[in-house]
Amino acid sequence: MTMNLNIEVNGKTIQAKSGETVLTALRRAAIQVPTLCYMEDLLPTGACRMCVVEVEGQRNLIPSCAYPVADGMKIKTHSPRVIRARKTVVELLLANHPDDCLYCVRNRNCELQKLAESLGVRERRYTGEKSEHKIDSSSPSIVRDPAKCILCGRCVRVCEEVQGVSAIDFTKRGSKTVVGPAFNEGLNVSSCINCGQCVMVCPTGALREQSYLKEVINALKDPNKYVVVQHAPAVSVTLAEEFGLKPGTDVCGTMTAALRSLGFKRVFDTSFTADLTIMEEASELVHRIKNGGKLPMFTSCSPGWVKFVEEFYPDMLEHVSSCKSPQQMMGAIIKSYFAQKEGIEPGKIFSVSIMPCTAKKFECQRPEMLDNGIPDVDAVLTTRELARILRMRGIELGALAPEGADTPFGERSTAGKLFGATGGVMEAALRTAHFMITGQEMDSMKIQALRGLGGTKISHVKVGPLELGVAVVSGLLNARKLLDDIRAGRKDIHFIEVMTCPGGCIAGGGQPLGTNLDAVRSRMQALYKIDREEPVRTSHTNKWIERLYKEFLGEPLGHKSHELLHTHYAKREAVI
């Protein structure tokens, strides 16, 4: 629709489209109006009243997020009356808020703190009864601290309207309202899939990741531990933002150097085991196609998604690939092949992974991921936690010279790197499946229909004699819709990639806070650029993968692979 309306804002005329909200028009014109409950792409709730503006002819202030524009409207966005109203809202929110900013994980990165600062709140005008809610640290991934909650409802909405999970909701009423799981129980027994999207949208420290920094720091100083680290494909294109660099800057080399200076003995690239995942997963797909196995097959790299199927669609579990995720495959080969090669006792290795994800913290603790009681991966840190420890140790990314990752798990193809964005696993898998089926490489490696941030991407791809129906979904509400279609008998799709977080790991629950969709787009472009510019673009042409099979694993889906790289999932009881 065209810009067909003129509205006057603070004395200047700006253009707007009929049907849009005042806030949308203001944001387009780069006029800053603060919000708390507002979420882009979701219907407004108008709950927090931070976005109020003065409209000529209206007796009351109106919430700009929920008010449609009208031609000739005269708006004041920062009149004394508006500022006073916004300031009062913040003062009331602060009335029962804990005063522990200095000790809060969100200190200097908190929306409430920023609003209080920018509105000039300098004294406590209202004092309310402080809530005495206990911290819920039952989940291996997410910590819930209701005392810090300002009830904006963003977490509730993302959980329901983006992820289709609804593990948390508003409970009780009035000043006693708490956001939490059913029956006021721990997140660990709820249907929470640990994706961390609630953490990403939380304006305060009420939701945060379960941190394992202490465990990692203790391991690093323990002379009896051999501490190794792996980093996920999406981390190197995101970490830069924690240090004020432009979104989409790839810091793989300097990050590797930084990890070494933290004291990690070996730095491995999870993209290498992404290649390994592709070898196993593409083989599994080909095997299912040739032998009449269950189709469509779903990918299994995203641990939030796996838990989602276990809870909500246990009848579809046979459709999920038996491959472990790249993180767990790396963990498994570090404590077997690598340990053997280097003559290190597997129990002495402390294996850390740096992930864009909070669900990975849950995944590494799953009983299926233990080998004789020894976990494949010992501790998972998010991108944010990595940035925290680097700052703590005074390590400046910009001051380091780039270094390469360690052998034998440091070399990757660009296919493995693409795992970081929605559609990447599918592209990588199709490249290798094509080779496995036809013996030839694809003419064009890039499959445009599967790229970009769309939540559901469906395409048909020619692989030799076959035409494969493929789908890529991210955000589990999209997955839910597709699963329901398949349950109802949809048959034209054979292979489906599911990423829990909308956009994939580049927008995972462990990524920097307070960024936006443009940043996610830049991270995606950074991955595509790597794929465009580097020579090794398929997992099966990765020399180190070939060597791993030759020296240790044998063949894809072989006995050793089965033992180390595959697992099975079962129906899970949770409060759904």
Place this chain on the structure above:
Amino acid sequence: MVSMNDNIDAILSQHRDAKRDSLIPILQEVQESCGFLSREAVLKVAKHLGLPAGKVYGVATFYNQFRFQPQGKFHIQVCRGTACHVKGSAAVLESIKRTLNVEAGQTTRDGLFSLEVVACIGACGLAPVMCVNGEFHAQLSSDSAKDIINNYKKQEVKS
């Protein structure tokens, strides 16, 4: 004996094609029949309506009328309506809470007393008032409320 689950199933079977707008009537019927909303009941209702358990729990906890613990042998309703408030029902409620060591909506561990706060029970002339198993107690004070409760306790010990 008819179990609580059978009761719930019977209620749900009368709401076969119910949608989310039937949630509150169903919860009311379940509470009417079972005396409170058990965890099991909330889960069953949620499943029946295709709603997340957290949502059903959220709705149920929003309203004062729903309770999540079984009623005690003596069910105490303390009126917090306007007239009772003016006559000091806040102090009466406080005293009862302290005597029983429970919050509103809870039941004592021995299962003897449950406490409910109600709005007006239409006995404003007797304010402040409470009602124990249908028996009204008028013009209460903190002390008299405590004595009344202790009398119920004694009565129970004797029998």
